[in-house]
Amino acid sequence: IAVADSFDAMMSNRTYRQGLGFERTMEELEKGKGTQWDPQIVDAFVALIERKGRAMMESLYCYSA
Numbered sequence: 001i002a003v004a005d006s007f008d009a010m011m012s013n014r015t016y017r018q019g020l021g022f023e024r025t026m027e028e029l030e031k032g033k034g035t036q037w038d039p040q041i042v043d044a045f046v047a048l049i050e051r052k053g054r055a056m057m058e059s060l061y062c063y064s065a
Contacts (some may be wrong), residue, residue: 003029003037003045011061022058 010025020028029046033039049057 003041006032006037007045007049011057013061019061022054 007025010020010028013019029042033042
């Protein structure tokens with residue numbers, strides 16, 4: 001749940017910043033593997049997103065890159 005929550009937080013616009021966008025969010029998840037998040041969970045989450053497709057995931061978030 002922590003990985004999914006972090007993905008959502010990074011992708012979402014906040015009053016104090018724009019969402020990071022898909023590429024940057026994925027980079028941040030990779031950087032945090034093994035320190036911030038369990039590497040197996042990150043890998044499973046990334047695989048799920050790849051199966052669902054980037055366009056579908058980006059369409060869930062209202063931001064402009």
